[in-house]
Amino acid sequence: SQKGYDLWLQYNKITDAQLQKNYLNKIQGIKILGNSPTLNVSAEEMQTAWKSFFGKELPEKNSGENILVLGKMDQLPQQLQKNLKSDFENINSEGYIIKEVKFEGNNTILITGKSHIGVLYGSFRLLREMQLHNKLSNLDIYDSSKIQKRVLNHWDNLDRTVERGYAGFSIWDWHLLPDLIKPEYTNYARANASIGINGTVLTNVNANSLVLTEEYIKKVKALAEVFRPYGIQVYLTARFSSPIENGGLETADPLNEEVRQWWKDKADQIYAEIPDFGGFLVKANSEGQPGPNNYGRSHVDGANMLAEAVAPHGGIIMWRAFVYSEHDPEDRAKQAYSEFVPFDGEFADNVLLQVKNGAIDFQPREPFHPLFGAMPNTPLMMEFQITQEYLGFATHLVFLPKLFEETLEEDTYVNGENSTVAKVIDGTLSNKKLTGMAGVANIGNERNWTGHPFGQANWYGFGRLAWDPYMDSGDIAEEWLKMTFTNNEEFVEPMKEMMLESRETVVKYMTPLGLHHIMRTGHHYGPGPWVSNLSRPEWNPVYYHKADSAGVGFDRTSSGSNALEQYADPIAEKYSSPETTPEKYLLWFHHLPWDYEMKNGKTLWYNMASKYQEGVEEVEDMTETWNNMEQYVDEERFEKVSMLLQIQLKEAKWWRDACLLYFQQFSNMEMPEFIPEPA
Numbered sequence: 001s002q003k004g005y006d007l008w009l010q011y012n013k014i015t016d017a018q019l020q021k022n023y024l025n026k027i028q029g030i031k032i033l034g035n036s037p038t039l040n041v042s043a044e045e046m047q048t049a050w051k052s053f054f055g056k057e058l059p060e061k062n063s064g065e066n067i068l069v070l071g072k073m074d075q076l077p078q079q080l081q082k083n084l085k086s087d088f089e090n091i092n093s094e095g096y097i098i099k100e101v102k103f104e105g106n107n108t109i110l111i112t113g114k115s116h117i118g119v120l121y122g123s124f125r126l127l128r129e130m131q132l133h134n135k136l137s138n139l140d141i142y143d144s145s146k147i148q149k150r151v152l153n154h155w156d157n158l159d160r161t162v163e164r165g166y167a168g169f170s171i172w173d174w175h176l177l178p179d180l181i182k183p184e185y186t187n188y189a190r191a192n193a194s195i196g197i198n199g200t201v202l203t204n205v206n207a208n209s210l211v212l213t214e215e216y217i218k219k220v221k222a223l224a225e226v227f228r229p230y231g232i233q234v235y236l237t238a239r240f241s242s243p244i245e246n247g248g249l250e251t252a253d254p255l256n257e258e259v260r261q262w263w264k265d266k267a268d269q270i271y272a273e274i275p276d277f278g279g280f281l282v283k284a285n286s287e288g289q290p291g292p293n294n295y296g297r298s299h300v301d302g303a304n305m306l307a308e309a310v311a312p313h314g315g316i317i318m319w320r321a322f323v324y325s326e327h328d329p330e331d332r333a334k335q336a337y338s339e340f341v342p343f344d345g346e347f348a349d350n351v352l353l354q355v356k357n358g359a360i361d362f363q364p365r366e367p368f369h370p371l372f373g374a375m376p377n378t379p380l381m382m383e384f385q386i387t388q389e390y391l392g393f394a395t396h397l398v399f400l401p402k403l404f405e406e407t408l409e410e411d412t413y414v415n416g417e418n419s420t421v422a423k424v425i426d427g428t429l430s431n432k433k434l435t436g437m438a439g440v441a442n443i444g445n446e447r448n449w450t451g452h453p454f455g456q457a458n459w460y461g462f463g464r465l466a467w468d469p470y471m472d473s474g475d476i477a478e479e480w481l482k483m484t485f486t487n488n489e490e491f492v493e494p495m496k497e498m499m500l501e502s503r504e505t506v507v508k509y510m511t512p513l514g515l516h517h518i519m520r521t522g523h524h525y526g527p528g529p530w531v532s533n534l535s536r537p538e539w540n541p542v543y544y545h546k547a548d549s550a551g552v553g554f555d556r557t558s559s560g561s562n563a564l565e566q567y568a569d570p571i572a573e574k575y576s577s578p579e580t581t582p583e584k585y586l587l588w589f590h591h592l593p594w595d596y597e598m599k600n601g602k603t604l605w606y607n608m609a610s611k612y613q614e615g616v617e618e619v620e621d622m623t624e625t626w627n628n629m630e631q632y633v634d635e636e637r638f639e640k641v642s643m644l645l646q647i648q649l650k651e652a653k654w655w656r657d658a659c660l661l662y663f664q665q666f667s668n669m670e671m672p673e674f675i676p677e678p679a
């Protein structure tokens with residue numbers, strides 16, 4: 001079955017007679033203006049969809065009534081270009097217009113844009129309208145992405161293992177590249193283009209400098225050629241010490257002339273093969289990776305050296321802000337801010353600082369990273385994690401766009417009210433020219449790409465939010481469900497609700513009330529709040545929950561690490577007292593006694609227990625909801641999700657029992673009556 005492999009591009013047969021009539025009346029043929037690989041892809045996609053929707057081809061026609069015309073602005077007849085002048089003013093270079101117009105005197109649906117990629121995005125948009133069963137009437141749609149660099153980060157190693165990857169091995173078959181081109185590469189590009197993703201970093205942030213050798217550049221080039229018609233640029237991770245490992249130099253000091261020249265030559269070499277190469281993603285001086293600090297130089301020195309090497313070719317550098325050190329006594333949550341804020345405004349124009357959504361590490365819930373809003377003169381790129389490192393791998397059903405949305409909607413208050421994280425990211429808050437969003441991919445060589453069938457929704461949702469960070473996660477869930485399974489409301493409604501609640505559910509049974517990083521290390525699967533023996537203190541869960549007989553939680557107020565000082569006043573003030581801290585962040589910012597009285601009049605201990613219990617009960621509800629869906633879903637996907645939900649249920653109980661039994665030693669309070677005896 002291709003059901004899982006085809007992702008959200010199922011193009012289910014249109015069986016409703018009215019709809020079918022509407023579609024087939026409105027579009028009776030197709031005409032392509034001009035010629036390019038991207039236009040060919042657009043035309044092919046229409047044919048694929050038509051065969052699947054209607055069991056027939058969409059005939060090519062040169063003229064006539066009710067044809068679909070695809071072509072970019074400068075291919076349109078002069079008069080039409082003039083008529084559409086104000087429409088074109090509404091879109092950017094990747095945007096599209098879908099509009100009913102007169103073309104050579106005939107009623108026509110036109111898909112156009114300023115570039116062929118715009119036309120491709122518009123084609124996918126029209127097909128989405130049809131997948132969602134929207135009628136085609138008085139079409140007048142235009143849209144442009146709000147963020148420029150919409151990029152997947154693959155943490156894929158050259159031996160095909162994937163760091164924090166749970167969907168098999170890497171889809172990049174380095175061994176057989178460049179000679180063997182797998183159909184998966186095309187389908188990967190097609191899926192990404194359908195949601196507007198326009199870049200992919202092929203390799204792990206914990207980088208191997210081998211990928212910068214001539215042999216590998218040829219392999220990368222082969223992938224770039226497959227992706228190009230789909231508007232997807234390739235990027236690589238650059239290991240900072242490559243000039244030593246690959247170039248035979250004695251240093252990688254960013255101020256050394258030979259080193260600078262080496263990177264320039266390297267960039268020239270890559271661009272000679274891949275003229276639209278995107279640039280480099282760099283993890284430097286973080287978790288043991290080499291970087292400019294090794295030579296007494298700063299992050300700015302390192303980033304700007306690389307920026308200079310790719311600038312003549314139009315490339316960019318995505319420099320990661322995920323730095324913290326075990327030698328630094330400062331709260332890990334504060335270190336990136338302390339390190340980077342002093343450099344605001346010093347990075348070259350083609351550098352994006354890539355910041356994780358939260359200050360620790362991709363937890364089920366974290367307050368937004370204090371760097372957002374704190375560097376008005378530096379373009380900040382959002383980094384979300386699509387792969388579920390801390391959220392039950394590819395085993396638990398968790399709809400992440402809900403998490404992404406929560407971060408994007410948070411108010412930083414840096415320019416007064418309504419200074420949301422989304423506005424930092426799309427550049428509108430301080431007029432930034434370069435913008436980006438990265439998602440750590442959950443893709444592997446599993447036949448359904450992501451392992452868990454619902455993991456596909458997180459890839460989909462990331463793409464949609466990278467295109468428009470103001471999108472509603474409910475709309476994303478609904479689109480995805482309809483396109484991936486069925487439009488039947490009896491399926492869509494309950495499933496949408498279940499997806500939207502799934503994120504809060506995982507927070508409840510793993511890390512309620514602001515608890516964080518209490519997973520078993522270093523795999524981060526399952527509970528491990530008791531772990532305290534790792535070499536680096538800030539890798540131990542006990543560092544984060546700080547449970548003792550006096551209470552639980554991390555004091556980040558002025559009596560503790562004072563991480564709160566890194567936020568704008570309204571937040572710093574509000575969160576300084578537990579009474580005014582949102583309950584969801586309570587133990588992130590406060591160490592509170594076990595009998596602390598919460599809003600509902602019950603103790604902290606009681607509330608913690610009831611959250612864990614609710615989490616378990618909600619997974620029970622999920623299994624029930626899913627069981628009622630059998631008639632709407634193919635057997636293969638139904639069975640797989642059923643089995644995974646059973647594992648999730650078992651593990652939600654494991655989390656509840658392990659955490660409550662562990663914390664009870666400190667609370668010394670009775671287990672509330674609603675907690676069952678551990679099996």
Ligand code: GCU
Nearest residue numbers: 163164205206283322361389
């Ligand atoms: C996490 C993750 C690592 C990864 C790192 C990073 O710590 O566990 O595997 O390398 O993030 O984002 O660089």
